[in-house]
Amino acid sequence: MRIFFYGACREVTGSNILVEVAGKKILLDCGIFQGSRMAEERNYSPFVFDAKSIDVVVVCHAHLDHTGRLPKLVKDGFRGKIYATAPTAQLTELVLDDSEKLMREESQRDNHPPLYGPAEIETTMELFTTIPYDEGVEISPGIKITLKNAGHILGSSVLILETEGKTLVYTSDLGNAPSELLSPPERIEKADFVISETTYGGRVHEDITKRHAKLNSIINSTISENGVLMIPTFAIERTQELLHDIEHFCTIANCTIPTFYLDSPLAEKVTRVFQKYPEYLNPRLNLAHDNDIFGLSRLRITSTVDASKQIDDAPNPKIIIAGSGMMNGGRILYHLQNYIGDANSTLLIVSYQSGGTLGRRLIDGEKVIKIFGKKYNVAANVVAIGSYSAHADAPQLLRWLSTISGVKKIFLVHGEGDQALAFGESVKEKMGVDVIIPQQGEMYEL
Numbered sequence: 001m002r003i004f005f006y007g008a009c010r011e012v013t014g015s016n017i018l019v020e021v022a023g024k025k026i027l028l029d030c031g032i033f034q035g036s037r038m039a040e041e042r043n044y045s046p047f048v049f050d051a052k053s054i055d056v057v058v059v060c061h062a063h064l065d066h067t068g069r070l071p072k073l074v075k076d077g078f079r080g081k082i083y084a085t086a087p088t089a090q091l092t093e094l095v096l097d098d099s100e101k102l103m104r105e106e107s108q109r110d111n112h113p114p115l116y117g118p119a120e121i122e123t124t125m126e127l128f129t130t131i132p133y134d135e136g137v138e139i140s141p142g143i144k145i146t147l148k149n150a151g152h153i154l155g156s157s158v159l160i161l162e163t164e165g166k167t168l169v170y171t172s173d174l175g176n177a178p179s180e181l182l183s184p185p186e187r188i189e190k191a192d193f194v195i196s197e198t199t200y201g202g203r204v205h206e207d208i209t210k211r212h213a214k215l216n217s218i219i220n221s222t223i224s225e226n227g228v229l230m231i232p233t234f235a236i237e238r239t240q241e242l243l244h245d246i247e248h249f250c251t252i253a254n255c256t257i258p259t260f261y262l263d264s265p266l267a268e269k270v271t272r273v274f275q276k277y278p279e280y281l282n283p284r285l286n287l288a289h290d291n292d293i294f295g296l297s298r299l300r301i302t303s304t305v306d307a308s309k310q311i312d313d314a315p316n317p318k319i320i321i322a323g324s325g326m327m328n329g330g331r332i333l334y335h336l337q338n339y340i341g342d343a344n345s346t347l348l349i350v351s352y353q354s355g356g357t358l359g360r361r362l363i364d365g366e367k368v369i370k371i372f373g374k375k376y377n378v379a380a381n382v383v384a385i386g387s388y389s390a391h392a393d394a395p396q397l398l399r400w401l402s403t404i405s406g407v408k409k410i411f412l413v414h415g416e417g418d419q420a421l422a423f424g425e426s427v428k429e430k431m432g433v434d435v436i437i438p439q440q441g442e443m444y445e446l
């Protein structure tokens, strides 16, 4: 078995691993690079392998940094099967469509051809073969794959690949338990080799049990001060967790929820996918009793840009959930223009903010920000709840890995260099196994 690391090496985006075994080439995830200035250049540069030679792709979850280059793979001639769970396939189509629109606007502005178009997305979606959790599938004679719940986002999976008497486990992204909406990541009994994410390999999350009280008090003060609560979020998982928390925990705490807007067409579509697959949700949710776990009956959903602009005319207090999660674009910017200067309003940050984004600058306490080239004074309260992360923290990752027996080697990917290095030390100490933190393009023969 040979493993080639082609993405998310000492960084958190661009997940892409090639496994060559039993005469077959299997690609694990095919994501885009995000964040850095070099990202676009790297996304546009050709794959180092021949796309036509890939037999099978396994997609472990729908996030763009794990799926965003699938249409490019198809554009370059890949025509094999793409295995994933049913929710992963549906969410992948939504995120690819959304990113294609953004890329098209960018490419018109910068005058270069887009990475791919709607036709490639359509062909990509035709190649999906959906499989449920826990049912092993022989993808080629002597090569079996099984997907297990990863608890990261709806339909997310840990991959078990069994071949030639060896077992390889790939975490893709591992969830942060307990989650209200998803079951915790499933334990894996045994493996010879593991490829693990390390997004928070050097960190411990804020205590998850305090977040409901914190959220309630923020909503209550928005009401008492007659302000606006702005919550920038990611469309998948974070939005649904928030909707559920606001609906469920504010209801049981008897707090009044003011006029409440979901100003993100993508997040609305994603929420519908969540409703379509109750079997992928946490069985504790008791859906038989409560079929409106996201409070959609109370939500005002603004599909058009005009409807979004009318939110400003509605009287305070109000809650607005809008994208993008890091405030580097999207409808949230229009609401920030209106309310960031209002001392009675609050900006609640529930997502990771990477360096260089407006979100990071706000969280770091900048008092004057620029939106669309215009300066604004920051008078609104800027608060963060850190426990909404969809990724396991260092202790959770280590606990999950430690319960796998027979591990000979662990490869660490999907973490900034310092996170992967810190985690590598803990793994060596606790598990006494060989740890490798691959560099981009490296190959290992097992």
Ligand SMILES: [Zn+2]
Pocket: 061, 063, 152, 173
């Ligand atoms: Zn992810």
